[in-house]
Amino acid sequence: MAVRIAVGNHKGGSGKTATTTLLAAAWAEQGKRVLVVDMDPQGNASRRLGSAFDPNHPTLTTSEVVRSGETGVAAQAIRPCGWPGQYGELVHVIPARFDLDNRLSEAGVVGAVLRLANALEGVDDDYDITLLDSQPSMAHLTQLALAAAHWALAVADPEYDGVDGAIRFRDFVRDAKTLRGLGNPDLRFLGVVVNRADARVGAHRYQLDQLPATFGADLLTTDSTPETLAAPELALHIPERAAIKDAADTEIPVRLLPGAPARLVADLYTRLALCLFAKVTR
């Protein structure tokens, strides 16, 4: 069975979707098979993976999958992502469409939160990693992802609200009451990826300095050596880089963009991907 990681933060714009798609690309470069499940009705991850919803050719999405909730039904909605070559072979996606929002009103029905977990049962056995991208909320759609996941990963931008949202997400996931409600007692918090850091911005510098005290060993590094894993103050952060926006806009993996800055970003995610994989398979 794939290791399932739900990506979240109560705040939007911290880079949940960027982290999801860039990690998917990095793991594919390492020969890993990745399934991306888009649980945000905005469908940003689907589009950045080259699998945007086409109104002229409707295909199955997470909306139909969750609505059904039948065991194993998600298999019908999987398709290769739109990235070229090996990326397209290794990265598959269950895309999202705006009407995924309609699933929210069904949240009150008994067992509704387990619909995605049921639908994915037995479906991602042949993948190494399943990434579940979520919307900036801790309501039903995010809970569906958390109920199906083994791990929850927070992405924080180093500003007050970004850190605050990541703390709320972490505390929600670590709350025994949450886990009971989700029917997923083994869900674990994987850590915090710091993204969009710009050390020239005073507020960022201040937040970056505080992060080790705030998150302790939960602060993830892009370096997988035992020393840096043990010493959060050595943590590296993902900087604010135009290449990340360019990759998102052009719907291709960042490594395929020309130029040294794109390569540096891709290398950073290679290291983050190695570090995370070591952590979830330890």
Added chain:
Amino acid sequence: MTAKVPRKNPGTKIPPPPPLTPRVEDLNVGKEPAPTAGRPRAGSEDQPRYQQMIRGESRLRPDQVTDLAALRREVARNRRNNGERITDNTLLRLAVDLLIANAHKLVGDTEDELRVSLLDTKQNP
């Protein structure tokens, strides 16, 4: 190696679920789902079964939710005819029928006492 999601039942072969068709919905606006216009009115026989039912709120214990989902999957798996959809609500309706059929056994002032009076076969042969 990896953290286990406990709901998976190893060794049981899961039959393929019924095929889905893409279905682009209008966004729900207001309290009721939007695409109700043109549907038969509540209470008429030609409606899907779930619309003939009245919606009731119930609060269940987390272990009941998990066990109910597991039971629903098992029942669904063991069916020979897949025509009818078995949901958690199907089983809840059976539980209510069972309760009402055994209502004469109920004695007690608290939930625990009522449960014992219903489930303890020694006390109520």
